[in-house]
Amino acid sequence: MRKGTERRPSARERNRRSILDAAQAVLREDPDASLDEVAARAGVVRRTVYGHFTSRHDLVVALVRAASADFVEQVGEVDPDAPDPAGELAATLLRTWSTSRRYGPVIALARRTADDEIRAAMAPFHTIMIRLLENGQRAGVFSRHVAAPVLAEVLQAGSMAYQHAAQDGRWDGDEADVALGHLLTLGVPVADARAAVARATAA
Known part of the structure; x- marks a missing residue:
């Protein structure tokens, strides 16, 4: 990495951040919301969510x-x-x-x-x-x-x-x-x- 430059987040990191942001918003509206609803809000498929969090508990x-x-x-x-x-x-x-x-x-x-x-x-x-x-x-x-x-x-x-x-x-x-x-x-x-x-x- 050249001096003075910042590392850009990878696609995986961006996906994780997007899922966390979506989960925060969805669970605020409905504490019993499912991972499917989180995935839909994040604009990813359910499998992508499971690639970062093995369960709803892990996400929370x-x-x-x-x-x-x-x-x-x-x-x-x-x-x-x-x-x-x-x-x-x-x-x-x-x-x-x-x-x-x-x-x-x-x-x-x-x-x-x-x-x-x-x-x-x-x-x-x-x-x-x-x-x-x-x-x-x-x-x-x-x-x-x-x-x-x-x-x-x-x-x-x-x-x-x-x-x-x-x-x-x-x-x-x-x-x-x-x-x-x-x-x-x-x-x-x-x-x-x-x-x-x-x-x-x-x-």
């Missing part, structure tokens, strides 16, 4: 891994030990909401299986969030009535609820509203929660 796992990588990339600059855990959490939610909405239906589908491989794919994101929640609990900013790992699950369920409401047209808020809602769920007083979201937005 691949999507969750892509979501995890995207989440970790977006969360990469967060400091779980920040002196302002409320502002840090708000900033994290502001950065990751678009990714959460894009992959939310697929992650919700994957979580129904309680698959160890899927949980492992999301582990880096959960680890960062749990550390940040523990920091906030130690500082007395977040509620300590339950352990941080449980709170992380509560927040994820809340995010899913916001996504479903937005998809159904029952809610038209934005990422700032999600951040505020999560901080209130964590026991942060309303005025302090609004101030934290304002700090995160300004940053």
Whole structure:
């Protein structure tokens, strides 16, 4: 490869990307969609899909891994030990909401299986969030009535609820509203929660 040039993706790589994009769109519309429907949306035959993914389960796992990588990339600059855990959490939610909405239906589908491989794919994101929640609990900013790992699950369920409401047209808020809602769920007083979201937005 000559210096200054970039390698073009192969036809196989392009097909894989096309299948993943199609699967994400199809499963958002219908979590029970078949591989035939994914193949049709991607513009390939079913055999091509099986050339990349041996089963529907493998395809969902691949999507969750892509979501995890995207989440970790977006969360990469967060400091779980920040002196302002409320502002840090708000900033994290502001950065990751678009990714959460894009992959939310697929992650919700994957979580129904309680698959160890899927949980492992999301582990880096959960680890960062749990550390940040523990920091906030130690500082007395977040509620300590339950352990941080449980709170992380509560927040994820809340995010899913916001996504479903937005998809159904029952809610038209934005990422700032999600951040505020999560901080209130964590026991942060309303005025302090609004101030934290304002700090995160300004940053």
